[in-house]
Amino acid sequence: MGSEPKTAIPIVDLSPFLCGGGGGDEAGVKLATETIGEACRHYGFFWIVNHGVPREHMARAIELSQAFFALPDEEKRKVKPAEGSKAPLPAGYSRQPEHSADKNEYLMVFSPEFGFNLYPNEPAEFRAILEECFCMLSKTALIVQDIVNECMGLPANFLKEYNSNRSFDFMTALRYFPTTGAGDNRLSEHQDGNCLTFVFQDDIGGLEVLKDGEWIPVDPTDGSIIVNVGDIFQVLSNNKFKSAMHRVTRKSTHRHSFAYFFNLHGKKCWIEPLPQFTTDIGEKPRYRKFLYNEYIQLRMRNKTHPPSRPEDVIHITHYAV
Numbered sequence: 001m002g003s004e005p006k007t008a009i010p011i012v013d014l015s016p017f018l019c020g021g022g023g024g025d026e027a028g029v030k031l032a033t034e035t036i037g038e039a040c041r042h043y044g045f046f047w048i049v050n051h052g053v054p055r056e057h058m059a060r061a062i063e064l065s066q067a068f069f070a071l072p073d074e075e076k077r078k079v080k081p082a083e084g085s086k087a088p089l090p091a092g093y094s095r096q097p098e099h100s101a102d103k104n105e106y107l108m109v110f111s112p113e114f115g116f117n118l119y120p121n122e123p124a125e126f127r128a129i130l131e132e133c134f135c136m137l138s139k140t141a142l143i144v145q146d147i148v149n150e151c152m153g154l155p156a157n158f159l160k161e162y163n164s165n166r167s168f169d170f171m172t173a174l175r176y177f178p179t180t181g182a183g184d185n186r187l188s189e190h191q192d193g194n195c196l197t198f199v200f201q202d203d204i205g206g207l208e209v210l211k212d213g214e215w216i217p218v219d220p221t222d223g224s225i226i227v228n229v230g231d232i233f234q235v236l237s238n239n240k241f242k243s244a245m246h247r248v249t250r251k252s253t254h255r256h257s258f259a260y261f262f263n264l265h266g267k268k269c270w271i272e273p274l275p276q277f278t279t280d281i282g283e284k285p286r287y288r289k290f291l292y293n294e295y296i297q298l299r300m301r302n303k304t305h306p307p308s309r310p311e312d313v314i315h316i317t318h319y320a321v
């Protein structure tokens with residue numbers, strides 16, 4: 001499906017892992033696994049094609065997101081996160097605070113099964129497409145996690161069992177505001193605090209990844225999804241796998257994207273480098289053990305109360321030893 005992206009970033013064909021898509025294709029499995037392993041060890045970014053989310057779904061999701069964000073502010077604010085919600089993070093419509101370096105607004109949804117979500121009434125089809133995209137991306141994420149498990153050389157199903165609760169996974173429909181001139185043309189570079197992120201976008205462009213000290217544009221492509229590794233896999237692998245550094249450059253027009261964050265269960269999970277990457281090979285852990293929920297809350301505070309000094313923003317280095 002989809003034309004292959006023209007890019008310096010590796011492309012992985014997931015068809016050998018999908019039901020009915022080339023079962024028994026051992027060469028395809030080997031190639032995908034090697035490519036993902038290589039990408040994760042160097043900078044943590046790769047494209048996936050034939051990933052199970054139809055191109056038409058992604059295109060429709062972008063169109064409906066454009067229609068939602070084009071509504072007047074008072075309409076969007078009707079989807080404001082509810083006080084006292086049990087959602088791990090504020091489900092619903094939010095906008096970055098005025099003084100934040102990041103200039104965007106977003107609608108955050110969790111898996112429909114947990115009942116955390118608030119949906120706009122308009123456009124009418126938006127809810128259905130959000131739920132469908134969420135469920136499809138969830139399946140794709142489990143496939144990619146299994147491949148990462150193999151690339152890390154962990155026992156079969158280790159990550160699946162370690163990360164078996166899906167209630168902290170979320171997806172954001174994002175709209176970035178156009179640049180207004182000098183000095184504001186960049187959204188801050190960052191690493192994601194989760195396991196894996198899956199992004200699809202409109203045709204405006206602006207996402208960039210740091211590779212060998214150079215910012216590489218992640219150009220929009222029809223039907224492909226960009227995947228980046230987050231901090232959790234970097235910590236578990238004791239820095240062998242890289243949490244990708246990326247940013248979004250603002251353009252002269254609004255940009256829309258969807259980011260699906262495949263996470264850990266924040267309330268229960270403790271994180272520390274795995275023995276396979278430390279004691280088993282005689283290497284010192286590069287992070288102390290921490291509760292994932294604490295990290296999520298600190299990162300959320302970065303967003304809701306952006307520190308004025310960049311050095312006060314909490315990153316995964318907060319737990320480095």
Ligand SMILES: O=C(O)CCC(=O)C(=O)O
Nearest residue numbers: 174192199207248257259
């Ligand atoms: O909008 C994008 O392309 C990337 C979004 C992103 O990096 C994030 O939300 O963490």
Ligand SMILES: [Fe+2]
Nearest residue numbers: 190191192246
């Ligand atoms: Fe990100």
